[in-house]
Amino acid sequence: VRTEESVTELGWLRLIFGFVFWIAFVLLLVWVWDTTGNAIARIQTSVVEGIPLREGSKLVPSEILTGIGVFVALLLFTAWFKASLSKHWLREVGLDRGARDAVTTLVGYAGVIIAAIIGMVVAGVNFKGLAIVAGALSVGIGFGLQNVVNNFVSGLILLFERPIKAGDFVSVGLIEGKVRRIRIRSTEIETLDRQNVIVPNSELVSTQVTNWVLHDNIGRLRVLFGVAYGSDTQKVKEIVEQVAREHPEVMTQGRAPEPLCLFMAFGESSLDFELRVWIRHIENRFEVTSDLNFAIDQAFRDNGIEIPFPQRDLHIRSGLDSLDPDSKASTPASD
Known part of the structure; x- marks a missing residue:
């Protein structure tokens, strides 16, 4: 792994180990302070059988923890699958870098969506309630999330049509540089000054973009x-x-x-x-x-060839005497 690359899997592993550590720490404190053993038994019953809620529903921590574990495991599998696609399988097929980035990006987002759905199913989430939430979100999308949805759709257009791809040298307005990464919401462009500029995908779709190397590099x-x-x-x-x-x-x-x-x-x-x-x-x-x-x-x-600089010739046609102070001094005084 190169030093400039971030490893997503390490972040997830750090989160998992931290979560398990604090759960174990709390259980250890309860076990030390509980002399009768009833607290541990009640915690075990609540975790396995669930905590009753109103209207006949209950919250089952064991199912939630299992769902979270499945979600994280599927995320790790998706990250491994993306890396294998980009570094091995797609290279063997002969796809260029831009095509590999497009395929791995789509696979990554599809993997996250599938992992979230499977994790919620394992956690026992009621999808009927989610339908109501989705209806409310659709209203919010219609008003406040138009730009987000616009950038999302534009990102899909860029990934499928590929007018630009990672590694291309492009000009967008006053921004000029090399495309480093195309995400669903935005695109990262590194300028000639090594500045990383984040450009919304909707701007790349709706405005004029000059791709200097669309078909070749010449x-x-x-x-x-x-x-x-x-x-x-x-x-x-x-x-x-x-x-x-x-x-x-x-x-x-x-x-x-x-x-x-x-x-x-x-x-x-x-x-x-x-x-x-x-x-x-x-x-x-x-x-x-x-x-x-x-x-x-x-x-x-x-070779003795001169590169010139601007020159001007000044020609005085009349009034030369008025510009010479000595001419006035030499004029004899009248009687």
Whole structure:
């Protein structure tokens, strides 16, 4: 187990051992203080036969404890089954990471629901009363839980349609990063600053989402630059395209076009060019852009090509004498 991963089973085991410890501790105190033995007998009878309640019903602690035990055992089995699916069985089938995450997530939620139902049946829960509670909850869902239900349904849509999956590089509004985990209610995105942003699933379904790697990891990159007037434009084109070909991330063969340098415009202070390249991993576009800028600058220095900066020429057409203070001092005084 890696240190950054949380183990759910350990939490459940800690809870179970804590519960058993305190029950045993209370029973030990009762056994020590009860000299006649009647208290232990009454506790045993109440636990096994139940505690009478109103309207002929009774609460049976032994059944409740058994139901809780069955529920926890089924949860542990579900966690083991999910881990086996993700790490072994689904890998052997050949499913990618996104498909494995979708299947294991659905299996996990289905396992929790089944474990809860079986646990309540073993605990002797009256499902007729639960039907009334479910009716009241439906009214609450209609008013106060609309967002929760919306996110839940949106999570199912994301898991079945898979417009995004774990590991994809996406942009959602101002958020850009890699999808780490898709849950039923929300999706976790890790930004380039290593910040984990929780995005509601309803936002991913109802708004525009850019998936940079939906079908593959390649993408086009544009690098803008300018050279001084009087530069050899053909030489500039050859140098820049050669620099691009030498970068390991830039694709030079296959279905992607080769690097292309375009003469875009005559700018105010420069001849404007644009380098278009296809790179193997679009999520690395910032690093590749920086590398190409460094390489282009060095290549221009080696070949004597100047990268200009904005310049302005000022022409004074009239009123030059009024701007020169010495001209006033040299003017002879009139008689």
